[in-house]
Amino acid sequence: MRVLHAAAECFPWVKTGGLADVLAALPQAQARAGLDVRLVLPGLPGILGALRSRERIADLGAVMGAARVTLWLGSLADHGPRAYVIEAPLYYDREGNPYAGPDGREWPDNLQRFALLGWVAAHLAVGEIDPQWCPDILHAHDWHAALACTYVATHPVRRVRTVFTIHNLAYQGLFDAADFPLLGLPARHLATAGLEFHGQMSMMKAGLVYADHITTVSPRYAREIATPEFGCGLEGLIQARQAVVSGILNGVDEQLWDPANDPLLPARYSAGDLRGKAQCKASLQQALGLSIEPRAPLLGIVSRLTAQKGLDLVLEALPAWLQAGVQLAVLGSGNPELEAAFTEAARNHPDQVHVRLGYDEALAHALIAGSDALLVPSRFEPCGLTQLYGLRYGTIPVVRRVGGLADTVIDASGQDPARPATGFCFEQASPQALGAAVDRAISCYRSPKAWRALMQAAMASSFSWDASAHDYRDLYTRLRDA
Ligand code: ADP
Ligand code: GLC
Secondary structure (H helix, E strand, O other), rough: OOOEOOOOEEEOOOOHHHHHHHHHHHHHHHHHHHOOEEEEEOOHHHHHHHOOEEEEEEEEEEEEEEEEEEEEEEEOOOOOOEEEEOOOHHHOOOOOOEEEEEOOOOOOOOHHHHHHHHHHHHHHHHHOOOOOOOOOEEEHHHHHHHHHHHHOOOOOOOOOEEEEEEEEOOOEEEEEEEHHHHHHHOHHHOOOOEEHHHHHHHHHHHHHHOOEEEOOOOHHHHHHOOOOOOOOOOOHHHHHHHHHHHEEEEEEEEOOOOOOOOOOOOOOOOOOOOHHHHHHHHHHHHOOOOOOOOOEEEEEEEEOOOOHOOHHHHHHHHHHHHHOOOOOEEEEEEEEOOOHHHHHHHHHOOOOEEEEEEOOOOHHHHHHHHHOOOEOOOOOOOOOOHHHHHHOOOOOOEOOOOOOHHHOOEEEEOOOOOOOOOOOEEOOOOOHHHHHHHHHHHHHHHHHHHHHHHHHHHHOOOHHHHHHHHHHHHHHHHHHHH
């Protein structure tokens, strides 16, 4: 089974969120499961700079408005799968993240930049660029790579099957329909049954309409996006394609996220010996300038600061928690109003609240290990990885019961002895509901025996990528043999 993954991010070279973690871990797990896996990635500076033992596969000349496009094949990691990297200096040799410049503004030529990724992925997949290696499956991730599915579907050679994974339906890649001719597709594809979406052009639809199969990153999100509440206006299309939509849960990269073996922690620990966790907490409190108080419940947040993540609820619930002696440590960046509000809270309560704005991999590990509980009050969450890291680190997740959060955290009120509790869930996206869940967590925390049992159950829950890799393999096999 040969699989080509097309995506815009891959940890640690280019990352804005969990997508990068998935593209680092899933292909490796698939390789362990015996699949022949490669990636195709845009030649952003972080990726092109990291590519080793590279060979030039093709000079593609001018594609999608980029004058000089070269395709390389090489290795990004010693043991990782090989990656095709698209060198196109005009589009990819830029500062900032894959989608926006350092000032946060999206690049005006994102349509061409990601159409190039989709075009190269599709032509690789049909065997036109590197005939030595033809995949059975082209697996495109999020709107950035979605056009690959359209180019394959409209190509006369159609051996390869396509899978499109929605990591987040809210980011749709909407562009001016007047730019449709840039894509080089027949005009009929700019229609309601094609890429058109309310007068614009939707790259998300390039995957949803044209892929042979659609997956989401949790089973529950697959059901949610067929409803108006979570469907972002695409619920009708999702319903129409229901027969080919399924959810496969993300996993944890157990090499990177293991409290017993994490070089980014001041002390290591396991479910059997939790002493190191207390040390992690004390070090975190000290590093962040919080009062070093072993019995103060320390709540952690590691997150993009966006409306999706529901962190405005935290700000509203915070005053009551502070009265109860709770501490809060936040690592994140994004929305300027949220950044300002958290900064203000930290300024007013330096002993109890600390906020670090920005992206910091080492602090993310230290914060997840050192906190007692991890807050993930998302309005929607396709899967969510931080709650999985929290579970593994015995840092009890307090989550809203949506998407992958609902699929991975078992609420402490549950009575099923076969499914021991691993965290706290709440229903409504309100500060009251979040507050009540945190109150339950705090009162459990005050009885050390019950809290320890919760931590041990959380740490025993398993979300390995190997299980997901097997589910993907079953899916690929069905598609290939259909
Ligand atoms: P999303 O992809 O929606 O942002 P996930 O929970 O799937 O949410 O993945 C987020 C990933 O980004 C996790 O690996 C998390 O640790 C990481 N992350 C988020 N914010 C930061 C930050 N400020 N610094 C370091 N890592 C972060
Ligand atoms: C998206 C989602 C997140 C998911 C991640 C990786 O960014 O917001 O829930 O975990 O993709 O699939």
